[in-house]
Amino acid sequence: MAAPLTLLLIVAVTIRAVLFRSSLAELIVERVEVVSPLNAWKRVVEGLALLDLGVSPYSGDVFHETPLMIYLFHFMVDYAEIVFMIADGITAVALYLSIQTYNKNVFRKQKYALESDRYPADCLELLRSPKEMFYIPLKVAMFYLLNPFTILSCVAKSTCGLNNAIIALFILCTLKGSALLSGILLALATYQSIYPLTLFAPALLFFLQRLYIPVNLRRSSFWFFTLQYAFIYVGSLVVITGLSFFLLGSWDFIPSVYGFIFSVPDLTPNIGLFWYFFAEMFEHFRLFFICVFQINVFFYTIPLSIKLKEHPVFLIFMQIANNLEDRPYPTVGDVALYMAFLPAWSHLYRFLRNIFLVSCVLLACSALFPVLWHLWIYAGSANSNFYYAITLLFNFGQILLVSDYFYAYLRREHHLTHGLYLKKKDGTEATLVLK
């Protein structure tokens, strides 16, 4: 499958190169849906300029990237476009290989379960065949590379592309089974933006499953491995943070990066939910609501992990998707990352209920974002409420998408254990409802 993947990479690079050279590039770099204060290219350039002058790049509250990122670009600023295209390529190849590994695992487990007769007789049509699974990795790579959101994010030179690359590499290392590399990459991803911290739980669950360690809080083997993995993770995080300190010689980056993410001082409109709330809020309640909103991001890990502890890869998908809606500065590049996973669950198609509605909502919102921005800022016929309405609708569409896939996944698992045609106690046909 190397040839189609190579062709796909060539096509993707061509599209991006063409757009980089066209006049659309200047328009896209300024769109608020594509760049945020955390990952805008203009701010990176500003930080580099300050660094060249010998001043701390974090003075002036413009630059919010991590020191490793600024040093990377210190050497690569002339080749920035190539860096971002390579990052997209790395993400696509990493996703391709990880989904390939995942499919092999899934198929092997299915084979063992079939041989030990664990499936009821009538749900054989729900089983997956190699033929159907053959093109899925290519489709995943295609969904990522040719997604308009990814292309826009790459052309805008938003560092979200680099973050996505790190997360994709982390997923690849996890699925290949290397705990050390997975811990290091997760630490790097967390160091970049804090929210990948929630991916610690699914990675841990995956390794436990792989090493056949039961998730039982009373067993010492569970604690032994958890501590090992946590040690790798926390250790790498400490090392990376220390390295940043030595690179720049001060701890400035902690309040500028992490303080900025947690306290949300910048209320530029974007596709997230924070800006409008906090623009309307009284100062007195600000701290309370910040705490509530930030806890909201991390809180879903617990119930999702409990429910999906046997399906860690799906849990990864759910975590990434959930993080997106609740983080303070989302961009469409983040949306593209979890959308890339959707072909991996294409066997759930028959159980999805709202997919048409969701796609219409997402399409219409993507078209309406620039229109209502223009009406608000340039024409003066609208105001922030119009733009926020579309933001709300967009997030609603995403939540619906994620919950739909969640329902479909759980329903398929239920059918695989209890049979396809469910009957209530009195023999009539039953339907499954997610409450």
Add this chain to the structure above:
Amino acid sequence: MGLLSDPNRRKALTNLLTRLNTPICIVCYLAAIVWFMGLAFEPFTLRTYMSENAMGSTMVEERFSSGERALSLAKEFDAHKRKAGGMPVEWLVKAMQARGLEVFTQSFSRKLPFPDENKERYMVGGRNVYGILRAARAPRTEALVITAPCSPGNSNNQAVGLLLALAQYFRNQIYWAKDIIFLVNEHDLIGMQAWLEGYHHTNITGMEYSPLQGRAGSIQAALALELSGDVITSLDLILEGLNGQLPNLDLTNLFYAFCQKLGALCTIQGKLQRNDWDTAEGYTHAAQTMMLMVLKQACGRSWGDHGLFLRYHIEAASIRGINSFRHYKTDATTIGRLVFPSSPGMLTVLTPVVISHLTGVALYLLPVHLQEMAVEHFPVSETEAVVLTAIAIYTAGLALPHNTQRLLSGEGTEQGWKVLKLTALLYLAVLLGCTALINFSLGFILAVTLVPITASITPHMPKALCALAMVLLSPAFTILYCVFIYQELIEAPVSVGEGWMLFLSVISQGILDHALYGSLVYPLLALFIYPCWLMFWNILFWN
């Protein structure tokens, strides 16, 4: 979320929708048309309401008395214009300097993509002259603009004359808190675009211009004047700007309030306000005025020099003096009192107009009040070549189904065309929604013509009849109908041949507007609406 997760309720709702699909569509379409025409119906319209801005009009005194001086200046300007064969820059500079303004000039040049036959120009170069009256007491952070175009021939001399007389009058007042810029621009909209781009340091249309030497702060509002005769019977207020943008409604109400106060006639779309709202005639009059405004707004061009200001979020309007044969004539001094003191009047009150954007409405249709606007057209070969090429590409698209049938997968299956129709309808819906948000009139006209045929098209209908219907309702023909309807509404109906010539010139103007000022109508129709129509054309010929 019972509806989204409960399968039984969903099934019931889906069954209902699929059963009643056609009746619901027809009812929605008819209701939309009726509601739109109901906008002209008197109980539904907002009369000119009393907002705090309208109150301001009562606080101002009109004291202008130099009507004759304005007229004599107009004659001088005319003489110098003839002598110079274009814009008399030196005379204007001297005249403005004599009145105590800081005078600057700006030169600009632009090569049109193809010759413009309406105005017979191809390489356009000229100079704008503007003078700044500095505010006596306030910091120079804000400005107002009064502009009059320098047009060839006999037109607009009085406007320039009044501009200069006004500058003299203003110089003696001490209460101004904003700088006032008096601008005389050459080559109407091209000069105005050059000046605005120079003022705001942008270059969106590829114009070459010299940078502006003098500047006056951010512009809050602008007024464009077009007066071509010594005797005026009514004043027409022109609002439609580029891409269908309109100024704040408070500006209109303010001007109307002033006119009423001074007893002058104010018209919108050239039509006077009538008092017999309840009768059928009154309603048709209002509906005609509204349709005229819809057509003017939909074509996206700027109908006065003020239209280009709206893009920079500057409220602006044009005032045109009309001399139609009525028994009540207003002489120059009264006009001077009205226009110009309504200018200091308006200008003093323009500040609160600008502040109260929240109460003013920027998206409105005025079903109140006709206009004399002669459109002259001289078909010239190069322009026709461009326009006819555009039409040829359009017509060539009609052959598309025969060529692409082999390439599309799912050819010959029922599901193929259904999927295509689904995608095409979704695309059309999103497109019409976005267009209506930006330029409501354009969206409405396109929806009225495109929706019935596209919603009901299937490959199983009689091909010849449906093909004819689709072509007759395609965007190009919509433009043709709009041309004829527009000519009817301005009471200058044209024959078929003249109508066709007018149609060609409309297309060429659309292309030129896009190249010169960044109007979006032509790219929208060519790049978005037309492919959508082509998709439906493909569905019709699916086999």
